[in-house]
Amino acid sequence: MAEIRFTNVGKRYAEGHDALIGVDFTLESGEMAFLTGHSGAGKSTLLKLIMLMERPSRGQVWVGDQELNVLPRHQIAWHRRRIGVVFQNHQLLFDRSVFDNVALPLQIAGYDPQDAARRVRAALDKVGLLMREKQNPITLSSGEQQRVGIARAIVHKPKLLLADEPTGNLDPQLSEDVMRLFEQFNRIGTTVLIASHDLSLINRMQRRTLVLRGGRLVSGG
Numbered sequence: 001m002a003e004i005r006f007t008n009v010g011k012r013y014a015e016g017h018d019a020l021i022g023v024d025f026t027l028e029s030g031e032m033a034f035l036t037g038h039s040g041a042g043k044s045t046l047l048k049l050i051m052l053m054e055r056p057s058r059g060q061v062w063v064g065d066q067e068l069n070v071l072p073r074h075q076i077a078w079h080r081r082r083i084g085v086v087f088q089n090h091q092l093l094f095d096r097s098v099f100d101n102v103a104l105p106l107q108i109a110g111y112d113p114q115d116a117a118r119r120v121r122a123a124l125d126k127v128g129l130l131m132r133e134k135q136n137p138i139t140l141s142s143g144e145q146q147r148v149g150i151a152r153a154i155v156h157k158p159k160l161l162l163a164d165e166p167t168g169n170l171d172p173q174l175s176e177d178v179m180r181l182f183e184q185f186n187r188i189g190t191t192v193l194i195a196s197h198d199l200s201l202i203n204r205m206q207r208r209t210l211v212l213r214g215g216r217l218v219s220g221g
């Protein structure tokens with residue numbers, strides 16, 4: 001089954017700039033793929049359409065069997081909860097502990113606190129940071145902070161994991177560690193799409209790679 005399907009998707013921002021033009025591709029459920037292209041090629045825009053942070057100007061975006069243009073407004077929060085997102089700057093809150101940062105999506109979704117605590121610890125265990133749960137993330141290295149961001153993205157067991165330049169601030173070894181984590185989640189069935197302009201890393205991973213150039217999908221579609 002397709003997890004993500006774009007059919008002739010275009011995105012024109014209000015100023016008239018075409019960020020995406022005629023984009024067609026399908027990412028099957030359980031696939032792991034990269035999305036690359038130069039700065040401004042449209043990578044973040046493509047991810048934002050999947051998360052419903054932006055709407056396409058034309059064409060259709062499907063996630064699972066849902067076409068997003070016709071998703072009722074009251075189901076947008078539900079849609080976003082099916083997706084885990086990892087950002088380059090991980091957007092952690094430095095006024096609370098590692099545990100509380102990872103627990104945040106579960107709190108927002110109204111999980112029972114005991115169930116939430118169990119899931120948070122399972123997520124921290126997966127990224128190798130269980131012993132850091134009480135620390136403030138500001139005391140962690142940048143690689144560890146990024147792993148907290150990944151734990152937060154997967155704590156609710158999303159079917160789909162999106163990452164926007166997740167290794168942008170990391171050295172090659174830490175970048176590779178982060179990629180291995182994504183591979184682990186993919187191995188247990190999570191569909192993974194990673195936007196990155198780190199071509200040497202992408203080449204090492206040997207996965208399907210979607211290439212955007214000037215808003216058009218020129219390869220991998």
Ligand SMILES: Nc1ncnc2c1ncn2[C@@H]1O[C@H](COP(=O)(O)OP(=O)(O)OP(=O)(O)O)[C@@H](O)[C@H]1O
Nearest residue numbers: 013014015017019038039040041042043044045046
């Ligand atoms: N909110 C917006 N309003 C207007 N133009 C935008 C907006 N967001 C992005 N753009 C433009 O759309 C194009 C694609 O941007 P996008 O951020 O998707 O590219 P990207 O490939 O992710 O780039 P980068 O690697 O630098 O993050 C760029 O020309 C950008 O300036």
